[in-house]
Amino acid sequence: MSKKRILILGGGFAGVYCAKELEKLARNDAGLQVSLVSRENFFVFTPMLPQVVSGMIESNHVVVPVRQILKRTQFYEADVRRLDVKNKKVAIGVAGESGPERVLEYDQLVVSLGGDTNFAKMPYIQGFVFTLKNLKDALVLRNHVIDMLERADIEGDIENRQKLLTFVVVGGGLSGAETAGELASFFDEAVKYYPNVRNGLAAVPVRVVLLQSRDRILPELDLELADFTLNELVKSGVEVRLNSRVVDVTADHVEIMDGKGRTTLPANTTIWTAGVSPNPVVFEIPGAMHESGRLPVDSFLRVKGADGIWAIGDCAYIADGRSAPCPPTAQHAIREAQVAAQNILLSMQCKGMKRFDYDSNKQMAVIGEKKAIARFAGFKLYGIAAWWLWRAVYLQKLPMLKKRLRVLFDWTIDMFFDRDLTHIRGLKDDRKVARSLPARTQ
Ligand SMILES: Cc1cc2nc3c(=O)[nH]c(=O)nc-3n(C[C@H](O)[C@H](O)[C@H](O)COP(=O)(O)OP(=O)(O)OC[C@H]3O[C@@H](n4cnc5c(N)ncnc54)[C@H](O)[C@@H]3O)c2cc1C
The missing domain is CATH 3.50.50.60 (FAD/NAD(P)-binding domain)
Structure with a gap:
């Protein structure tokens, strides 16, 4: 048979x-x-990608080879x-x-x-934005972020320096909010190693701007949890702009349509997580x-x-x-x-099947250093308690004990030491490849 x-x-x-x-x-x-x-021949634990960007977790620790997870499945890369x-x-x-x-x-x-x-009907912007869906995206973005700090440290022109130090995250969903939070906590720690960025003759702030086209962030989650997240992001220095739709992106600015009309935000880094x-x-x-x-x-x-x-x-x-x-x-x-x-x-087996009844009661997101939100078993948790819960739940969901131990080790090291600032020159950046896409028509 x-x-x-x-x-x-x-x-x-x-x-x-x-x-x-x-x-x-x-x-x-x-x-x-x-x-x-x-x-790809590996599974990517996407909720931890923002922590790879911020250098909290080593990149290889959030991926697990599929063949080592699924021992009885025929796998084709x-x-x-x-x-x-x-x-x-x-x-x-x-x-x-x-x-x-x-x-x-x-x-x-x-x-x-x-x-x-989804590039919101603007395929040409792919040449100018970073995405964060897989391991390579996280590595390239991390390297670029450090590159921006290095360049800003030697840049004499204030306007150029501000553009180098402005990081725009487009999309207020889980990936956007988590990335903005992680970047803010990374800069908090990293700038002390960049004296000219921190307190040069004409110091400019490192800006992390989160743009969301809707009137709230985290549409995947409960409104109360989303509002808490928004406040925490703002407290950690993220500029959150609601009802702000991106209408164009170039190498050095983002065009935004909001209640006041069309405005331009000078920035050398745009991270696209929307849609x-x-x-x-x-x-x-x-x-x-x-x-x-x-x-x-x-x-x-x-x-x-x-x-x-x-x-x-x-x-x-x-x-x-x-x-x-x-x-x-x-x-x-x-x-x-x-x-x-x-x-x-x-x-x-021609037997009766099980209905899928989704449970919106379990929700979780991490917002940066020691902050998270969670809805679990009828309770809502905020701040450090939710952060511990997030870590416990997601660690247990990461396939393979070896990877779990490595992530646990990374988190422990991060509590006592500063993050790595190694900048690898020449790492291939796919945005340059994407610049051969259709030209803008407007
Ligand atoms: C940065 C980030 C942070 C996130 N944080 C959270 C969080 O905290 N909590 C949470 O619950 N969710 C989070 N999410 C959302 C979560 O990652 C997704 O909901 C989840 O990955 C969906 O799983 P999936 O298997 O449907 O799709 P994916 O995980 O995207 O997997 C799709 C797979 O299909 C493969 N594939 C696609 N096209 C082809 C093709 N043509 N041929 C062969 N293979 C193909 C891809 O390589 C990939 O392996 C986050 C997402 C991101 C990007």
Whole structure:
């Protein structure tokens, strides 16, 4: 008898945790073949990326090789190129290359490809902004931030120095707020090593500006927790500008539209964390794509109108009869992954499936040095207590004991020593590559 094939696309929170759950539940089922395709051979623990940027955690410690997490899953480091839903086939090829393809067949397909960064209909800005989605982004951004401090330290012109020392974060969601908070706490500590930045003849402040197009930050979370975060960010020196929409970015300024009209903010660094656009691969799945660009699923996490296809994580639109969809967070992606794995096996055994009921009661975010917010088991926690809880929960979710110990060690060292300020010259910055994108038309 041929094996039943479950194919998972994407090696992020949703894909990896789904495969992990399948390995656990079908431990003794020799008739099942689980495969996973992802363009990197490692899983990135994204909630800790801002701490890589600030130098609190070593970059290698927040990534775990997929093959070492999933010992019974067939792993392919490859790009998913095309889906042939009718014939239940997926074409894959070596990541980042256009060479030969290999075709994988499946009985059940799990789509967990996350989303792409949304440049709000301004593709040309990609040449000027940093993103923070993966390990390389974090390394490049960290190096750039230190480069800006080094340049500012020798810059004689005050205006240029201010541009070098202005760091704009676009997007007030989890990644934007956490990045702004981490940067502020990093500068707090780092400037003492840059005498001309700290108290040169014409000292200018290091500015971290968080731009959010809506009237609140952290739309993924409870309003009270979001307001607390906003106050804490402001207290730590972050300039938070609500109702401020970015309309253009260049190498040395950001154009903003707010209640006062169009204004220009001179800055050499813009970090884009706003919005998620659909992964282009998911357009090949039939059925109505939701306007958010995510795949609508039923309460069992099956893609509506597609046979044998499941969607989980940031690429799934899970409304579950509620007015607001399940927020795109790692915590939800893990729970969706576990329920999807159970339902796939139940459906294959023709048994009743489990409804995915998302629990908005568990929410957490870290805002910088010893500050976090959390909603847990009906309680709301703020400040240092939430920060300890965040660390305990996320540490336990990081796959592999070795990595957990390393992160724990990094956190401990950070309590007693200053962060590393090594600047690597010549590290490839993808923004320069992106400058070959379509030119602005306005
Ligand atoms: C900086 C940052 C901080 C965050 N902080 C938090 C937090 O504190 N708490 C929280 O709950 N959430 C947080 N999030 C959100 C969280 O990371 C996401 O919700 C979560 O990663 C979603 O998981 P996913 O598996 O759906 O997508 P992803 O983790 O994005 O994984 C998608 C996977 O698909 C792969 N892939 C994509 N396209 C292809 C292709 N064509 N071929 C092959 N592989 C492909 C990618 O390489 C990746 O491995 C944060 C996100 C960021 C970026």
